[in-house]
Amino acid sequence: MISKKRRNFLFLEAGILTFLIYIIALLLTGYLDTHRISFLENEHKKFEIIEESSFAQTYFLEEFEEEYSCSDFKTAIYNKNIELRKIGEDLGNFGSLFLESNVKNGEYYKEVYYLNQLDVYFQISAYNEKCQENIIPVFYFFSESSSFDVQGAYLEQFALNNRNETYVFSFDINFNNSYVITSLKESLEVTSSPFVKVGNTTISNGWISSLNEISIEFLRQRGEIQ
Amino acid sequence: MIELPVVISFITQIIIFIGLYFSCFWILVLINSEKRSKPSDYFPPISILIPAFNEEKGIVRTLESCLRLNYKGELKIYVVNDASSDSTLEVARGYEDRGVIVIDKKKNAGKAAALNTALKKVTTEYFAVVDADSTISVNSLMRAVQFFKRDDSQKVGAVIAKMRPTNTSKNMLERIQLIEYMMVGLMRFMSAVIYLLHLTPGVLSVYNTKLVKKVGGFDSDNLTEDFELGVKVRKEGYLIEYCEQAEVYTETPNNLSIFLKQRIRWSRGFIQTHKKHRDIFFNKKHGLFGIYQFPMNVLGPIFYFLAIFAISYNVYKALYEFLFKLINTPDLLQFWQFDSLQDIFLTIDFQISFLIWMSLFFFFVFIWGIIKFYGYNFLRKNFIKNMGAILLYLMVYNYLYIYVWIVSLKKEFFGESYDWGTKKVNHEVKN
Numbered sequence: 001m002i003s004k005k006r007r008n009f010l011f012l013e014a015g016i017l018t019f020l021i022y023i024i025a026l027l028l029t030g031y032l033d034t035h036r037i038s039f040l041e042n043e044h045k046k047f048e049i050i051e052e053s054s055f056a057q058t059y060f061l062e063e064f065e066e067e068y069s070c071s072d073f074k075t076a077i078y079n080k081n082i083e084l085r086k087i088g089e090d091l092g093n094f095g096s097l098f099l100e101s102n103v104k105n106g107e108y109y110k111e112v113y114y115l116n117q118l119d120v121y122f123q124i125s126a127y128n129e130k131c132q133e134n135i136i137p138v139f140y141f142f143s144e145s146s147s148f149d150v151q152g153a154y155l156e157q158f159a160l161n162n163r164n165e166t167y168v169f170s171f172d173i174n175f176n177n178s179y180v181i182t183s184l185k186e187s188l189e190v191t192s193s194p195f196v197k198v199g200n201t202t203i204s205n206g207w208i209s210s211l212n213e214i215s216i217e218f219l220r221q222r223g224e225i226q
Numbered sequence: 227m228i229e230l231p232v233v234i235s236f237i238t239q240i241i242i243f244i245g246l247y248f249s250c251f252w253i254l255v256l257i258n259s260e261k262r263s264k265p266s267d268y269f270p271p272i273s274i275l276i277p278a279f280n281e282e283k284g285i286v287r288t289l290e291s292c293l294r295l296n297y298k299g300e301l302k303i304y305v306v307n308d309a310s311s312d313s314t315l316e317v318a319r320g321y322e323d324r325g326v327i328v329i330d331k332k333k334n335a336g337k338a339a340a341l342n343t344a345l346k347k348v349t350t351e352y353f354a355v356v357d358a359d360s361t362i363s364v365n366s367l368m369r370a371v372q373f374f375k376r377d378d379s380q381k382v383g384a385v386i387a388k389m390r391p392t393n394t395s396k397n398m399l400e401r402i403q404l405i406e407y408m409m410v411g412l413m414r415f416m417s418a419v420i421y422l423l424h425l426t427p428g429v430l431s432v433y434n435t436k437l438v439k440k441v442g443g444f445d446s447d448n449l450t451e452d453f454e455l456g457v458k459v460r461k462e463g464y465l466i467e468y469c470e471q472a473e474v475y476t477e478t479p480n481n482l483s484i485f486l487k488q489r490i491r492w493s494r495g496f497i498q499t500h501k502k503h504r505d506i507f508f509n510k511k512h513g514l515f516g517i518y519q520f521p522m523n524v525l526g527p528i529f530y531f532l533a534i535f536a537i538s539y540n541v542y543k544a545l546y547e548f549l550f551k552l553i554n555t556p557d558l559l560q561f562w563q564f565d566s567l568q569d570i571f572l573t574i575d576f577q578i579s580f581l582i583w584m585s586l587f588f589f590f591v592f593i594w595g596i597i598k599f600y601g602y603n604f605l606r607k608n609f610i611k612n613m614g615a616i617l618l619y620l621m622v623y624n625y626l627y628i629y630v631w632i633v634s635l636k637k638e639f640f641g642e643s644y645d646w647g648t649k650k651v652n653h654e655v656k657n
Contacts, residue, residue, distance in 0.1 A: 002255075002258050002259065002419055002420060004421060007260065007420045007421065008514070010251060010254045010255060010420070011251065011518075013250075013254055014247055014248075014250040014251035015247065016586075017250040017254070018246045018247040018250050019244070021246060021250070022246065123532065150547065150550055153550065153551055153554065154548075154554065157554065177456055190517065210554070211554060
């Protein structure tokens with residue numbers, strides 16, 4: 001039998017134990033956070049090389065090749081985008097950064113990622129113009145909410161189904177740290193999320209309820225894309 | 227405007243902290259507690275009261291088990307027939323030649339009134355209440371009564387027994403209730419260990435007669451007169467003990483409507499008791515029982531429902547997203563394609579992972595408690611065999627309780643009377 005004095009002490013012991021477990025959990029989370037940031041940092045470093053080589057390849061093609069090699073250009077954009085998407089996925093997975101300093105770092109890498117996405121978009125525009133192609137850019141603005149995970153999944157699957165034909169660029173609608181992204185929102189007239197623009201067509205309400213709704217064939221039939 | 231996920235995230239954080247605290251607390255109680263076996267050398271005279279209303283089928287077993295009791299002291303068995311319309315009275319009268327005293331009430335007035343009628347005739351220092359549809363183990367009374375003798379200055383007002391369901395294999399509801407009874411038994415044991423037990427189930431409890439008479443006996447206006455009496459015992463400064471060696475076997479509802487009716491009655495009785503004894507809340511006079519236990523009785527269910535809500539939200543959200551991807555976007559299901567262990571660790575979400583760890587923690591504390599309290603063999607026989615029931619208990623049963631509470635609160639708020647109805651084939655359990 002526990003004495004009453006001992007029992008009262010158990011309440012205190014439980015409090016201390018809880019506090020300790022919670023502190024350990026917070027420290028562990030902070031430790032994981034730091035690893036997340038360094039992981040993102042390494043990915044960005046790797047991407048910088050890919051980006052630079054992509055630019056170099058583009059200049060090389062323009063400078064030395066007699067004919068502009070559309071297929072090489074297309075491959076370069078595709079490869080670059082694949083690497084960029086990995087960073088995007090990790091940013092999404094590491095979304096719950098905990099320590100304030102890491103949150104700031106996370107915001108920085110998010111901004112870099114968004115700008116890199118825009119970079120890919122400009123390359124696609126240039127490619128479409130030079131090669132008389134019609135790769136369709138999709139702009140997607142989301143909010144941090146579970147219902148958007150489903151929308152994002154649709155668009156991700158859409159991009160996978162239409163490799164080389166379409167590229168999805170996703171942005172957090174509440175991200176206001178970058179002047180460029182804010183300008184992009186203004187020029188696309190983004191006022192609420194979800195916002196989906198496929199080519200030149202804005203999907204009404206932005207909500208996608210099935211993959212068929214955004215299939216290329218469907219959108220072409222409706223004349224929403226060329 | 228604050229979004230729902232933000233609110234849920236906030237609730238989840240609070241639940242994690244409070245849940246963790248109570249996990250730690252109960253694990254410490256478990257570490258510090260041990261089965262209490264007392265020498266059997268105390269045999270004061272005892273009266274056994276059996277209130278019966280339309281119990282012609284069950285009462286034979288109940289009386290036989292009472293007559294078979296291994297008890298060296300004097301035993302008086304009273305059956306109070308509460309104006310049964312079946313042959314309960316005749317069956318009970320058949321036992322008069324074996325010393326059973328039958329009290330026949332001409333007008334049905336309920337269990338509490340029946341017990342009060344019998345209580346007036348009780349002259350022994352202690353009396354036991356046994357439900358007419360339950361059977362008690364041969365040593366139960368002998369074991370239970372030892373708890374009234376204490377070495378310290380604490381006074382014991384009542385001793386309760388370990389309840390075991392008899393019908394556990396017909397359907398899933400019965401199996402789920404077996405799991406529930408296991409948990410409840412463990413919690414009652416641990417509550418007794420820390421001097422906070424405050425209910426006396428009518429299925430088998432032994433009381434100090436003088437004390438019960440002093441507090442006015444059983445409250446016939448309360449739907450759970452046994453619980454209410456337990457609170458009155460505590461209010462008088464007496465302890466309620468849990469005797470793990472005293473076992474009582476009872477039948478649990480085997481269909482949903484009887485089950486829900488029973489639980490709504492219990493919940494309404496719970497509300498009535500707390501309303502009636504609201505002076506106990508935060509009252510230092512009653513020690514930890516007033517400062518902690520009574521408020522926790524009310525805060526506990528609130529916390530419990532919030533926990534169910536937050537855990538369900540997180541679990542079902544994850545399940546929905548997984549199924550959505552599986553059906554609509556199967557190419558995105560790449561969870562098995564982690565590059566390294568590092569990847570897995572880095573993607574762990576603090577909140578979700580903490581919930582998972584906490585749930586596992588709870589689960590292991592429970593398993594450990596079951597082994598410590600019931601023994602490994604019991605766990606092996608009942609627990610592993612009923613894994614399906616455990617899953618349903620965790621995933622579905624709790625929602626039934628939300629329904630029960632909503633209905634009970636509504637009925638109590640609007641002051642609806644309780645319809646006791648007629649006795650069903652499967653006994654409407656009154657423990």
